[in-house]
Amino acid sequence: MLLCMLFISVVGLLGVYSATYSGQTSTLFFKQLFYVVFGWFIILLLSRFNFRTLLEYAPVVYGLNLFLLVLVPIVGKTVYGAKRWIDLGPVHIQPSEFMKYSLLLLSAYAFSRISSLKSREFFILLLAFLIPSALVLKQPDLGTAITYFFILFSALFFFGLKLRYFIGFFVLLLLLSPLLWHFLKDYQKKRILAVLDPYEDYLGSGYQLIQSVIAIGSGGLFGKGFLKGTQSHLLFLPEKHTDFIFSVIAEEMGFFVSFLLITAFFVMAWKFLSYIPRADIKEEVLFLGVFSTFLIFEVFVNFAMTMGFMPVVGIPLPFVSYGGSSALTFSLMVGTALSIVKELRQKPIRFSND
Template sequence: MRFLGEFRGLDWVLLLLLAGIQLFGIVGVLSASYSEGMPILFKKHLLYVALSWLIIFLLSREKFRNILDLSLYIYLFNLFLLVLVLIMGREVYGAKRWLNLGFINIQPSEFMKLSLILLTAYVLPHIRRLRDRKVLLLVFVFSIPAVVTLKQPDLGTAATYFVPLMVMLFVKGVRIRYFILAGLTLLITSPLIWNLLKDYQKKRILAVIDPYSDYLGSGYQLIQSVIAIGSGGITGKGVLKGTQSQLMFLPEAHTDFIFSVIGEELGFMGTSLFVLLVFFFLLRIFSYLRIAITSSEVLFIAGVFSLFFFQYSVNILMTLGLFPVVGIPLPFVSFGGSSMLTFSIMIGILMSIYRELTGVVPVLAKEVNYE
């Protein structure tokens, strides 16, 4: 009975929405791995899904404060792994982002997203004004992994690090004028930033404007993705029947472009249901802000929400040809153990916060009656 009580304390609305999202990922990875003749990818994906639920249930039993107190050590360990990638990382398609641990390949840059949100949630409540020395510490904390990640190179992930930070600063109460000033600074320095980009990065950005200008190069993925989604029609071609994915016209179908596989095989109705699940999933996470008590809880929830929102939005817009091609996976859908486990840890910590907050009233009542 006590064991069942542990499960009753979880937010099953959020978890059921998560299960629905993961189901789309299972179907998508099955189709993509089948076309590539690599069923091992599908088996690994199922293992990652199973591990994600184990992580969620285990972390839900831990107190948020205990996890938060370890944030600096988690960050330093993750930073060590990130630097280690540059020294002895595995190179794939000219990018060195993975670390081979023998039994598994991990991508430390994915785990760094969680580390930065946790550490920011720990440090930011102690900052009272922008001139505080801790602000410089926070800038330093974000700058190092961003620079290291850019060296891999991985511009998309490096830029992703700063999305939760901006949202968390806004939630903290930083005045709008500072965000406007930052935006103007970015706009003014954009020519310099453009010159610092590598040629292939420039081509990916220009491909959004006119993908057919480089049909067999930077525009190829976007064109094939749009064709796949558009050819799905209303109801789709059926699972394992998508021509773009099964005939391998669509690159990276099991990772960055898995939404294209879903669109082709499940059609407008399937993608609409998926987007609806994602919408309510995000809405449920956002609702946690109403019950959060401490600043750290509020900041962590806001950081996690913004990261999920950003990655879902960018990935879907990318597959529709409305955003440059960047290496940002679709959370809980794209194949990839590091991404799946990172986001599972976030959900597990959210479950921990939910259980503590929803159990506050009865616990206090018992303490008062006892006294």
């Protein structure tokens, strides 16, 4: 798992270096290098803690994070028309990213104490998801709000909710989609339509998808070479160091490195999932299961977005995209998951008698 993490971190740093390079090394790269190093410190530190001790602080972590989210509309910094960041001098924090970890930890804490989905405890937990989702939607940031509900649905799955309920929910969502369409903002509708036909609005909503697909396709098997990507260095590709960092990596390093990067994410998630049979408490099962599926979800959405299969929703590639809040959030998740693995490695695998 740590080797996969190391490979992902190195490829991410190379991608950010290239994406922000303009004749000299950008300060953004040095910031990202600091985030990665500090993230590794968090991972190694949390992995030494007892998971049950960390879990007891879940309500406190959630409360502090919710307080920061409430502060965003008041003291937040607006970038590209969205107010999502709190300015702390040389760095900016994005509380909506840290809320992903808070909700993940809170889910493991709460679901182990919930006996029924009709109980008062589950209603309180549902409110704990709805409140930050509403705050994030006001920023506006639909993509992050969707990730919150994915965490909730994953937690429900590992809690034991029957598969037919999930199928029923998505069928209902599909039936209500014409109604939900009217609640979307104009730019959100354009992003969805751009997936169907990006050339319909070539210089508008479809531009980013088209340039991203060109960059990925032109990389070939082994890429154009480090710092030689034409789409990124000739400024055709917007947001190349954040949400579309994979396009830069694919263009310069090619299919081979891109495939290894995708494989590293899936191997890491699979290794965490493989420890679930050893778990003997619900909290461990919930955290490992939800974290692993959430990691794959964010990776899948980002890859699909950059390759033109999904609308642009602003979901970063974990440990790869530029951004301290995202890097540190997933470092908190990995460190906490490793604290569980450290304990489970000492236990024999339990097999069902069924």
